[in-house]
């Protein structure tokens with residue numbers, strides 16, 4: 001089994017780095033071969049522009065999706081994109097490590113999603129959710145927050161963590177067909193002290209060791225939608 005770890009934190013001595021090391025050692029013990037993409041260390045370019053493509057589909061209008069599909073067919077994706085895409089396509093499990101920044105991912109990770117999740121390679125108009133091209137692969141988020149756990153929940157000030165992560169879980173990973181596993185969230189990381197951080201690392205290791213047994217998050221299915229993507233109403237008997 002192949003695991004790909006996408007690590008998005010600028011500080012090599014961060015708590016996120018400690019969590020990443022738990023991922024590499026634990027998955028290694030479980031028999032996975034693990035590859036890490038350390039986005040800051042790689043100087044990963046976060047924005048899409050013409051330089052992403054060695055090929056040109058339309059020199060007048062820069063339609064990213066069309067350029068992606070054209071480049072894919074003509075081996076025109078730049079090396080940094082192609083390398084990450086190859087690693088993703090080879091992976092059975094992908095773990096994303098990042099601190100929650102503004103209820104979202106750091107820009108460098110958003111850039112990885114934008115540039116590596118190439119149209120035609122990982123999704124297409126007819127190929128989303130259960131028909132997405134990454135179907136069969138599992139994905140899991142390993143997130144840290146500055147906010148305390150009590151600040152997250154349906155009636156809490158920040159709202160529910162699964163609602164915050166929904167654009168990533170459903171809009172990106174599930175959309176491309178991946179089986180999305182429940183995330184691990186390390187809350188209040190800067191304020192819990194060394195003992196608290198040790199406990200979080202131990203809890204994270206347990207979460208990860210159960211990765212084969214974790215029940216995936218529910219995702220929508222194309223099969224439950226019409227061609228317009230409007231929901232199909234089903235009767236109970238169906």
Ligand SMILES: Cc1cc2nc3c(=O)[nH]c(=O)nc-3n(C[C@H](O)[C@H](O)[C@H](O)COP(=O)(O)O)c2cc1C
Pocket residue numbers: 009014015016017098099100101102103104144145146147148189190
């Ligand atoms: C730009 C930025 C935005 C942040 N946004 C949030 C946020 O929306 N919610 C939150 O709980 N913490 C937020 N934080 C705090 C970080 O999530 C927290 O410092 C980090 O998860 C701690 O992990 P680390 O020690 O590995 O950096 C933010 C921090 C920065 C720098």
